[in-house]
Amino acid sequence: MINALSSLLILAGLFFYIAGSIGLLRLPDLYSRLHALTKADNLGLGLLTAGMALQMPNLMTALKLVIIWLAILVASATSAHLIARHARRRESRS
Amino acid sequence: MNSTSLLVFDGLLLVSIVSLAWAALASIDARRSVILFMAFGLVLALAWARLRAPDVALAEAAIGAGLSGALLLAALHDHDRTAAGVGSSSTQNQTSAGLTTVIRWSVTLLCAALAVGLGWALVHVFDHPANDALARAVAENLDLSGVSNPVTAVLLNFRAYDTLLELAVLLTAVLGIFALGPARAGYQPAGLIFDGLTRWLVPVLILTAAYLLWVGAHAPGGAFQAGATLAAAGVVLRLAGRHQIGLPAARTLHIVLAAGVGMFLLVGFALLATGRAFLGYPPAWAGSLILLIETAAMLAIAATLVSAFVGGQPESVTIDNEE
Amino acid sequence: MLTTQLLYALSGCVIVALGLRSALLHSSLLQRVLAINVMGSGVFMILLAVAYRGAEVAPDPVPHALVLTGIVVAVSATALALALARRLAAEQDDD
Amino acid sequence: MTDVLIILVSLPLAGALLCLLLPRAATVVALITAVITALASGSLLYAVSTQGTLLYELGGWTAGLGIALRADGLSALLLVMVALVILATSFYASAYFSKSAARAHFWPLWLLLWTALNALLLSGDLFNLYVTLELLGLSAVALASLGGKIAAVQAALRYLLVGLLGSMLFLAGVSLIYAGYGSLDLAVLSRTVEPEPIAWLALSLMTAGLLLKTALFPLHFWLPPAHASAPAPVSAALSALVVKAAFYLVLRLWMDVFADVVTPAAADLLAALGATAVLWGSWRALRAQRLKVLAAYSTVAQLGYLFLFFPLLQALPPGPALDAATGGLIMLALSHGFAKAGLFLAIGVIQQRSGNDSIAELDGTAQRLPVTTFAIALAGVALIGLPPSGAFLGKWQLIAGSFATGQWLWIVVTVIGSLLAAAYTFRILGHAFGSQLYPSRAFAVAREEWPALILTATAAVVLGLAGASVWTLLEAGA
Numbered sequence: 001m002i003n004a005l006s007s008l009l010i011l012a013g014l015f016f017y018i019a020g021s022i023g024l025l026r027l028p029d030l031y032s033r034l035h036a037l038t039k040a041d042n043l044g045l046g047l048l049t050a051g052m053a054l055q056m057p058n059l060m061t062a063l064k065l066v067i068i069w070l071a072i073l074v075a076s077a078t079s080a081h082l083i084a085r086h087a088r089r090r091e092s093r094s
Numbered sequence: 095m096n097s098t099s100l101l102v103f104d105g106l107l108l109v110s111i112v113s114l115a116w117a118a119l120a121s122i123d124a125r126r127s128v129i130l131f132m133a134f135g136l137v138l139a140l141a142w143a144r145l146r147a148p149d150v151a152l153a154e155a156a157i158g159a160g161l162s163g164a165l166l167l168a169a170l171h172d173h174d175r176t177a178a179g180v181g182s183s184s185t186q187n188q189t190s191a192g193l194t195t196v197i198r199w200s201v202t203l204l205c206a207a208l209a210v211g212l213g214w215a216l217v218h219v220f221d222h223p224a225n226d227a228l229a230r231a232v233a234e235n236l237d238l239s240g241v242s243n244p245v246t247a248v249l250l251n252f253r254a255y256d257t258l259l260e261l262a263v264l265l266t267a268v269l270g271i272f273a274l275g276p277a278r279a280g281y282q283p284a285g286l287i288f289d290g291l292t293r294w295l296v297p298v299l300i301l302t303a304a305y306l307l308w309v310g311a312h313a314p315g316g317a318f319q320a321g322a323t324l325a326a327a328g329v330v331l332r333l334a335g336r337h338q339i340g341l342p343a344a345r346t347l348h349i350v351l352a353a354g355v356g357m358f359l360l361v362g363f364a365l366l367a368t369g370r371a372f373l374g375y376p377p378a379w380a381g382s383l384i385l386l387i388e389t390a391a392m393l394a395i396a397a398t399l400v401s402a403f404v405g406g407q408p409e410s411v412t413i414d415n416e417e
Numbered sequence: 418m419l420t421t422q423l424l425y426a427l428s429g430c431v432i433v434a435l436g437l438r439s440a441l442l443h444s445s446l447l448q449r450v451l452a453i454n455v456m457g458s459g460v461f462m463i464l465l466a467v468a469y470r471g472a473e474v475a476p477d478p479v480p481h482a483l484v485l486t487g488i489v490v491a492v493s494a495t496a497l498a499l500a501l502a503r504r505l506a507a508e509q510d511d512d
Numbered sequence: 513m514t515d516v517l518i519i520l521v522s523l524p525l526a527g528a529l530l531c532l533l534l535p536r537a538a539t540v541v542a543l544i545t546a547v548i549t550a551l552a553s554g555s556l557l558y559a560v561s562t563q564g565t566l567l568y569e570l571g572g573w574t575a576g577l578g579i580a581l582r583a584d585g586l587s588a589l590l591l592v593m594v595a596l597v598i599l600a601t602s603f604y605a606s607a608y609f610s611k612s613a614a615r616a617h618f619w620p621l622w623l624l625l626w627t628a629l630n631a632l633l634l635s636g637d638l639f640n641l642y643v644t645l646e647l648l649g650l651s652a653v654a655l656a657s658l659g660g661k662i663a664a665v666q667a668a669l670r671y672l673l674v675g676l677l678g679s680m681l682f683l684a685g686v687s688l689i690y691a692g693y694g695s696l697d698l699a700v701l702s703r704t705v706e707p708e709p710i711a712w713l714a715l716s717l718m719t720a721g722l723l724l725k726t727a728l729f730p731l732h733f734w735l736p737p738a739h740a741s742a743p744a745p746v747s748a749a750l751s752a753l754v755v756k757a758a759f760y761l762v763l764r765l766w767m768d769v770f771a772d773v774v775t776p777a778a779a780d781l782l783a784a785l786g787a788t789a790v791l792w793g794s795w796r797a798l799r800a801q802r803l804k805v806l807a808a809y810s811t812v813a814q815l816g817y818l819f820l821f822f823p824l825l826q827a828l829p830p831g832p833a834l835d836a837a838t839g840g841l842i843m844l845a846l847s848h849g850f851a852k853a854g855l856f857l858a859i860g861v862i863q864q865r866s867g868n869d870s871i872a873e874l875d876g877t878a879q880r881l882p883v884t885t886f887a888i889a890l891a892g893v894a895l896i897g898l899p900p901s902g903a904f905l906g907k908w909q910l911i912a913g914s915f916a917t918g919q920w921l922w923i924v925v926t927v928i929g930s931l932l933a934a935a936y937t938f939r940i941l942g943h944a945f946g947s948q949l950y951p952s953r954a955f956a957v958a959r960e961e962w963p964a965l966i967l968t969a970t971a972a973v974v975l976g977l978a979g980a981s982v983w984t985l986l987e988a989g990a
Contacts, residue, residue, distance in 0.1 A: 071298075078291040085285065100472070104421055108428040115432050115455050119439040124447050131451050138458055142484075145425060145465045146476045150484050157492050162454065165492075169447065169499040172506060201441045209434035215688060215710045216426045216463070224470065225694025229477035231577040244478035245485070253482060255570045255579045259631060259643045260486045262525060263650055266624050267493035269532070270654030271500040273617035274665075275507070318489055345533075352529045359526050362518070372518040374572035395489070402496035405503060426691075433684060440677055446669070453676045460684050467691040480690065483639050487683065490646050494676050497650060501657060501669040508662045 009051030016044030135159025148314035156322035240380025261354040277406035283335035299327035317388035321395025328400035354394030426466035432459030517568040528623035535616040553595035560588040582636035585986040600963035605745040625651040649675035656742040667737035681721030688714035725758035729789035739808035744860025752853035779826040786819025794932030803869040824913035839983040840909020847902030851894030854967030875946030890968035892937030902975025
């Protein structure tokens with residue numbers, strides 16, 4: 001049962017990763033691609049981490065995975081913000 | 095995980111590594127090749143984890159991809175501002191187009207021949223079972239080494255002399271950088287959100303560095319990975335516009351930079367004085383001596399890598415010789 | 418087990434050849450620094466493939482220590498090369 | 513008392529740290545460290561001459577697991593040469609850098625360079641040799657870029673990239689050896705290595721990397737700009753010591769560790785490259801416009817001579833003839849080390865006194881700087897190989913060895929090389945003795961001129977007269 005649930009979660013996560021990558025390739029301008037990437041990948045990673053956490057031998061390692069997910073969440077949100085602000089500033093200047 | 099799915103995983107991983115390496119080297123735009131190089135470093139860390147080398151995976155991710163990437167991006171940052179740029183260092187000799195293609199093909203053939211030669215020699219080596227003499231010797235002497243993580247035992251005890259010289263290499267690099275001139279201009283102060291991230295991220299990085307240093311004795315970790323994590327905290331502070339980034343003033347900065355090699359020498363001379371071999375820790379004291387040396391090495395590595403990122407002495411600080 | 422070890426060792430050889438080719442051919446400093454780092458990673462892959470003893474058996478720790486030392490030496494050499502390039506660019510700007 | 517082996521590495525390292533922490537007293541600390549380390553090298557030489565090869569196992573671990581330091585006759589002699597050259601050059605540097613802001617940066621890097629040289633000459637472990645090569649390369653580049661001008665920084669950058677490429681090739685060779693034989697210790701390897709594909713490939717990779725660092729003929733392009741634009745004391749160390757340390761490694765690998773893997777054809781290839789280096793280097797030296805460029809190309813040529821010995825050492829059966837030839841090789845290496853260091857220091861004095869080192873404007877130097885001109889003349893004697901100098905004994909053995917093994921080409925090359933060396937030496941002296949209209953009074957600055965004189969005198973006279981002791985030491989250390 002656990003294996004079925006975790007493989008389901010992992011597949012869902014992969015789906016969002018693929019969606020994010022397609023978004024990166026297809027969407028026209030920077031902001032929408034940034035939007036797609038940050039959202040889809042973070043959700044994908046959340047599902048992936050949840051799926052992996054089920055496989056972990058004990059609670060501590062599972063918690064470590066969740067901490068990794070939180071750190072990446074914050075980091076990618078901040079970097080997306082910085083990239084968008086930089087692009088916005090360059091547009092207003094040029 | 096039966097062997098075929100493992101094989102598929104290895105195949106995919108290696109194809110992505112080689113193609114990333116090719117893309118990083120073949121792309122003309124400097125920024126693109128640096129980003130691809132950082133991606134190459136991260137996927138490489140995954141390969142090291144696959145080859146059951148977690149210590150090396152940590153170091154590759156932290157130093158190979160992370161800090162080298164930061165140094166390269168900082169170089170790109172200057173590249174955009176200075177006209178000459180980091181582009182071609184050697185003068186473009188105006189050899190005719192025909193000649194360059196001949197050179198290009200002959201070098202490619204030479205490298206292909208080298209790859210085939212290396213591969214053939216290695217196939218020849220992997221026929222007979224691996225020579226385990228050294229691995230067995232490490233295992234037998236592990237309990238004498240004062241740590242239970244074999245890699246740390248080799249790095250800090252059996253081959254401690256290598257690590258001493260390696261810290262000297264780091265020191266030479268940073269002294270060379272200081273001799274080249276003043277530091278780069280700092281970055282403008284961070285906006286609200288980045289400042290919030292820094293306020294939260296830097297303490298976590300420092301805590302992780304301390305954890306990595308402590309865990310290195312019995313699990314993957316150690317002075318190099320801890321030093322790189324601490325350096326990452328310094329880099330984040332520098333990017334957030336804080337010029338002093340916790341680096342001490344000139345005199346104490348030199349002491350911290352020299353701490354790694356200095357502690358090694360102190361322990362070595364002390365052991366020599368008591369009649370033991372240089373860096374031949376008494377088994378009872380080995381664990382604590384190694385931790386002492388690793389702490390000093392961590393501080394030295396972190397200060398060295400951050401000073402390299404800063405590109406010289408932090409501006410407010412200059413060597414106070416009386417000239 | 419043998420195929421994994423050989424697979425990684427052979428791709429290590431390919432990466433060494435890629436790095437060497439680029440280091441010899443390209444004249445831009447950044448590409449040559451990257452090429453030398455990539456070549457180093459190739460050699461490290463060969464070393465770690467040699468150390469690999471299979472999924473269950475513990476690997477040989479000595480090449481791991483060698484690769485760790487190699488990574489740190491490579492980053493210090495890269496730092497010095499980039500600092501030299503920065504000074505060169507600054508000098509070329511002044512005159 | 514084998515502790516002296518590790519003292520020779522850790523003492524300059526500790527001195528470098530002290531110079532870093534006490535910038536104002538850096539010169540005094542560095543000179544004291546230099547004297548003590550030179551004395552330690554002397555005591556090592558004495559210990560080797562009495563007890564033969566010394567072994568020091570670091571950390572008390574057996575040589576396979578831990579790293580062993582080894583000192584035999586060859587490395588002890590080179591260590592003493594390194595110590596004396598660096599001691600003399602340090603005195604000169606204390607005057608050369610007394611006014612410049614680079615002083616606080618120079619001394620720590622200088623002692624780190626010395627640490628790298630001593631560590632390389634003593635190391636008995638293949639991967640440890642890679643780390644010492646990197647330390648040597650980085651400290652040499654950092655010192656070469658102290659010149660600060662565009663030419664110095666550009667040459668230092670190319671030197672660094674070439675050095676890194678060389679080290680990476682060397683590391684590839686080391687990894688193949690570990691893959692094939694599972695050990696890194698030179699003594700263990702010299703027993704277990706057999707002539708098979710892995711050994712040939714590893715040796716050729718390591719040799720390719722080391723030839724890049726020794727600047728043997730086709731791979732010498734980086735040397736002249738780097739040595740010519742570096743500050744005088746640094747180029748003295750680069751030309752006399754750094755390239756020679758890489759040559760020592762090629763010799764150690766070819767003649768000691770991989771002795772039975774080396775084929776006569778490979779030795780002949782090396783000698784052929786050496787021969788072209790002799791001719792090409794001497795010719796370019798003859799046509800050089802600046803003294804430092806002349807000295808740099810002369811280094812390329814003189815290293816060519818050292819590679820001429822390889823087919824002799826490979827062909828001669830073990831016995832008195834082989835020992836004589838090895839002694840000749842070491843004598844040539846030592847005499848070039850002293851002479852070239854002295855020559856660069858003398859050029860440094862001329863450059864500081866007259867602003868530039870172009871050969872055309874040298875007239876009157878003999879009147880203004882008599883001691884320095886005499887030092888250049890003595891260096892010329894050692895570079896040409898005239899009788900009282902050590903180089904004469906070296907070239908004599910080279911010619912004797914060629915006769916013994918019937919390889920005539922090397923004799924022709926040696927003779928032509930010596931003639932060309934004579935040509936470019938007398939070209940300098942011709943200009944230097946040119947009379948100046950208003951001969952300004954001669955002035956001597958002891959601290960700057962005496963180191964050059966002592967070094968070149970050692971090469972030209974002392975080595976020649978005390979030559980026999982080199983051979984006895986080699987047998988004792990073997």
